[in-house]
Amino acid sequence: MPGDTVLIIGGGPAGLYAARGVADLGTSALLVEKRERLGGAPLSEHYASFTPHLEDAQSAMNRMIDDVSSDPLIEVLLNTRVTASQGGPGNFQVTLTSKQGETRQQTVGSIIVATGFDHFDPGRETQMYGYYEFEDVLTLVDAEKMLKEKRFVRPSTGQPPKRVCFIQCVGSRDRRLGNEYCSKVCCGVASKEAIEIKELLPDAKVFIFYIDMRMYGFWEDQLYWKAQEEHKVNYIRGIVTEVLKRGDTLVIKGEDTTMGRPVEVPMDVVILSVGMVPSAGTIEMAKVLNLPRERHGFLETVGGPLDTVSTPVPGIFVAGAAAGPKDLEDSTAMGGAAAMKAVSAIRRAMRAATTAGGGQ
Amino acid sequence: MPGDTVLIIGGGPAGLYAARGVADLGTSALLVEKRERLGGAPLSEHYASFTPHLEDAQSAMNRMIDDVSSDPLIEVLLNTRVTASQGGPGNFQVTLTSKQGETRQQTVGSIIVATGFDHFDPGRETQMYGYYEFEDVLTLVDAEKMLKEKRFVRPSTGQPPKRVCFIQCVGSRDRRLGNEYCSKVCCGVASKEAIEIKELLPDAKVFIFYIDMRMYGFWEDQLYWKAQEEHKVNYIRGIVTEVLKRGDTLVIKGEDTTMGRPVEVPMDVVILSVGMVPSAGTIEMAKVLNLPRERHGFLETVGGPLDTVSTPVPGIFVAGAAAGPKDLEDSTAMGGAAAMKAVSAIRRAMRAATTAGGGQ
Secondary structure: OOOOOEEOOOOOOOHHHHHHHHHHHHOOEEOOOOOOOOOOHHHHOOEEOOOOOOOEEEHHHHHHHHHHHHHEEEEEOOOEEEEEEEEEEEEEOOOOOOOOOEEEEEEEEEEEEOOOEEEEEOOOOOOOOOOOOOOOOOEHHHHHHHHHHOOOOOOOOOOOOOOOEEEEEEEOOOOHHHEEEEOHHHHHHHHHHHHHHHHOOOOOOOEEEEEOOOOOOOHHHHHHHHHHHHHOOOOEEEEEEEEEEEEEEEEEEEEOOOEEEEEEEEEEEEEEOEEEOHHHHHHHHHHHHHOOEEOOOOOOOOOHHHHHEEOOOOOOOEEEEOOOOOOOOEEEEEEEHHHHHHHHHHHHHHHHHHHOOOOO | OOOOOEEEEEOOOHHHHHHHHHHOOOEEEEEEEOOOOOHHHHOOOOOOOOOOOEEEEEHHHHHHHHHHHHOOEEEEEEEEEEEEEEEEEEEEEEEEOOOOOOEEEEOOOOOOEEEEEEEEOOOOOOOOOOOOOOOEEHHHHHHHHHHOOOOOOOOOOOOOEEEEEEEEOOOEEHHHHHHHOOOOOOOHHHHHHHHHHHHHHOOOOOEEEEOOOOOOHEEEEEEHHHHHHHHOOOEEEEEEEEEEEEEOOOEEEEEEEOOOEEEEEOOOOOEEEEEEEEEHHHHHHHHOOOOOOOOOEEOOOOOOHHHEEEEEOOOEEEOOHHHHOOOHHHHHHHHHHHHHHHHHHHHHHHHHHHHOOOOO
């Protein structure tokens, strides 16, 4: 029967979990990924490990990918985008366009959008932190890539840094830049990376400048206490307003708000804890699928806290950071809930069609 | 066929969302609740509204309950506990015992545990905040109950308070009391209640003493900024070490850590932001179902951040705060994911039985 397939857009953790879930329910899934491989941000951005348990990101994602790729109910299309869609539950007509420009028409019963987030570009709006000026100013993502190679150095010298600091909330909680929300995961990710740096370079001093340490739930003792007590990471409540260069050393200027005094200290490496913004793919899918975006630019959902995956368009669901800042736990749980909803939507559409067609 | 039903234990938001999901997938659900009605903590503890949108809690829960109660695929048993269980996926033999002591044997295919959390008892371990001594010292739950009635007063006088403060992290992030984790939702709930108090009593001064304001994601501007900018709630980074009584007024003593000075100020009402602990029902179900508990006492899960609902026991899943501090978004998303997993487990068990039985 046409329309008995769930289309899943995006092959990151949320999309992979959703595809697995749909197939586990006995329904066929079509997983479409615009990149040349599955794995989402953890693979395309070379994550070293996952927050909070420091599990190797590449092996964890490869397990999810293998699990999906080997399932006869799941078809994977790489290098492919959804470029048009019409119809409704049980009968969406979508156009899939490959990188080479080939198109394929496909009827699907329901759709899960799992197009993730992009990292905030710290040089886009402001040069306050010198990201594009100074080689030794990195983002969480740049640091992650080095940590994956188990080699953490000052890019300008290739030598291990003696002093490293993280600046939290770069592009988040900031009305001037337009991103008023908190990106939820950066406190955890910075703490995780700080631990990894200390493991590689036990003599390095590692500082985290923060406004509030948002280590909710078990992250508190699993990660935050561990970073402070076992790894001697220095958390400083304060605001860094500027990164300068003096000679070949970076200097950060700001205020230690706990001590109530100005701070001006040298650093070998500065890591900007960049937050989440709606991904290019999310914005594109909002247009193609006619999905409204909420005021921060992410996909709108309709159930408040009592339903985080239903969009205003019947038969279309969202999972993961396409709907706002989400951690991995959120992304996979939403992937599972969206799988349930998407399969249910097909079931409902089929029953309606059967009833309308007099049982045929 | 026996064993084609999903047993859901607990009728709060996570359990209701899971039951709805299971039935939407065409599978029968048996929802067991030990209390005399469905609705979980939001109804049994008289929540006024939900974080972060201040949606009326009773009507929202009633909609979920009506939705579940009217479904022919969902059987609801109130005043009932699960008192024994054996077997495995596709063939769990459970004993259900009613308040009146009647027992019923039931075969179910898989199980979702959604037994929620209990609120930390602020008088159990310490009298530091005088909860059982002073009438005007409340918990978030006591305040919620008054806010539901749209009448917020000093219990000792029945008059509206002029000065109200919240003390965050009571029973959380606290090694002495054994709860090292952060309870995740209390920053949001306190901010929500502060807004509601200011709406009822615009002239009251409302203070929130906090360590870190954990207003992750959209809570940042939806709730935290709103409380400060629109409702003039005063957030003070500081630690309250003691609540005393002088005459008929409470006095809080502590330290304003931002200003670096001791604080000793009178308050008419003090609200303790109590966190989450494993519920009695969660501890009971861990025993009955042989589910290991992780080191904080909540139910253990096996997938790290890539699977938040699978327990170490095949065919048994967890949703919501039975697995640790969760907000409503987490609870419903996990309810959806657990519904998907529980139905899939039955499907898998049936296929295995069919294969083993030569297609019979």
